[in-house]
Amino acid sequence: MNNVKIIDPAQDPRWDKFVENHPFGWVVHLSGWKQVLEKSFKHMKGHYLALIDTTTDDIQAALPLFEVRSWLIGNRLISIPFATLCDPLISSGEQMDILFNSAVKLSRDLGISRIELRTFMSSPFIGNNSLTRDDYYKHHYIPLDKEPEELKKSFHRTNVRQRIRRAQNIGLDHRVADSESDVMTFYELHTKTRKKIGLPPQPYTFFKQLWRTFSPSKRMVLLLAERNNITLAGLILFKFKDRVSAEFLASDERYLNVSPNHLLFWEAIKSAYDEGYKIFDFGRTSPNNETLMTFKNRWGTQLVDLPQYFYPENAFKPGKKQESSTGYKLINKICHRSSESVCKLLGRICYRHLG
Numbered sequence: 237m238n239n240v241k242i243i244d245p246a247q248d249p250r251w252d253k254f255v256e257n258h259p260f261g262w263v264v265h266l267s268g269w270k271q272v273l274e275k276s277f278k279h280m281k282g283h284y285l286a287l288i289d290t291t292t293d294d295i296q297a298a299l300p301l302f303e304v305r306s307w308l309i310g311n312r313l314i315s316i317p318f319a320t321l322c323d324p325l326i327s328s329g330e331q332m333d334i335l336f337n338s339a340v341k342l343s344r345d346l347g348i349s350r351i352e353l354r355t356f357m358s359s360p361f362i363g364n365n366s367l368t369r370d371d372y373y374k375h376h377y378i379p380l381d382k383e384p385e386e387l388k389k390s391f392h393r394t395n396v397r398q399r400i401r402r403a404q405n406i407g408l409d410h411r412v413a414d415s416e417s418d419v420m421t422f423y424e425l426h427t428k429t430r431k432k433i434g435l436p437p438q439p440y441t442f443f444k445q446l447w448r449t450f451s452p453s454k455r456m457v458l459l460l461a462e463r464n465n466i467t468l469a470g471l472i473l474f475k476f477k478d479r480v481s482a483e484f485l486a487s488d489e490r491y492l493n494v495s496p497n498h499l500l501f502w503e504a505i506k507s508a509y510d511e512g513y514k515i516f517d518f519g520r521t522s523p524n525n526e527t528l529m530t531f532k533n534r535w536g537t538q539l540v541d542l543p544q545y546f547y548p549e550n551a552f553k554p555g556k557k558q559e560s561s562t563g564y565k566l567i568n569k570i571c572h573r574s575s576e577s578v579c580k581l582l583g584r585i586c587y588r589h590l591g
Contacts, residue, residue: 390536436583461496
């Protein structure tokens with residue numbers, strides 16, 4: 237017999253062990269992610285649905301859901317906010333149906349009508365007719381099944397290999413960040429990068445909490461590219477089980493001609509291979525972001541869908557993408573025209589509603 241219970245992953249010693257042993261388990265499933273989100277964003281609260289074997293008291297499957305409340309864009313349950321890879325931790329369609337039914341009950345108890353599930357490998361187990369599937373977002377990755385120099389042969393000759401060589405020839409340095417002040421340095425670059433593309437940056441407290449929660453265990457690593465004691469670019473990596481994922485890239489556009497971004501990705505790929513990881517991820521991408529899609533394609537990556545599921549059916553509007561909304565276009569225009577301090581303020585305001 238199995239029962240669904242809501243557990244607190246930070247207080248339940250079974251949880252992180254379950255995540256580590258589950259084939260779909262990733263950094264964002266760990267109890268630390270809940271702590272990061274709830275400390276960074278006051279409009280979020282995590283509810284972890286666990287399917288418990290009543291005989292052994294073991295967790296058989298789980299569905300983390302976050303209550304995201306916003307008077308501006310509506311309340312919803314999301315699994316999991318601000319995460320690239322975030323499957324329900326299931327191993328069968330039956331487990332998914334049981335957990336989803338509990339999720340619907342939870343949504344009613346909370347007075348929330350919309351549920352959004354973000355997946356990667358678990359989609360074959362999701363066949364509920366109440367859910368609407370969308371394959372809009374894409375995911376790039378490289379299997380680390382060859383030595384880096386062999387992998388490099390699949391990289392675009394002029395737009396990747398030559399750029400790596402340029403960074404090396406000019407003598408760019410790179411190092412692993414070792415203090416919270418490095419996180420602040422990265423955040424300043426992140427703000428510049430987001431302003432350049434017309435988007436508000438996530439609040440600094442989000443990166444600070446990520447650093448404090450995951451850097452001690454080396455599950456988060458920040459790489460910095462430097463020249464003459466000036467930081468040119470930064471890359472945040474998540475490391476867990478057999479994967480390394482490049483999650484946040486930031487740089488100063490004044491120095492892009494010396495290719496610090498390419499150097500950081502190359503050093504990250506080499507390090508991941510040397511440390512025994514099997515997959516190097518390039519994160520989630522909107523196909524409307526043609527520049528980023530092209531950048532990732534040039535690294536010899538494989539491309540797959542990141543399916544999302546929506547409940548109820550009217551919660552999903554085909555063709556209605558974030559980039560085409562009036563609000564998105566307005567924020568884009570404001571960020572382009574505003575100072576970095578205004579962009580930071582706008583980020584703090586906007587991320588009170590997002591998930």
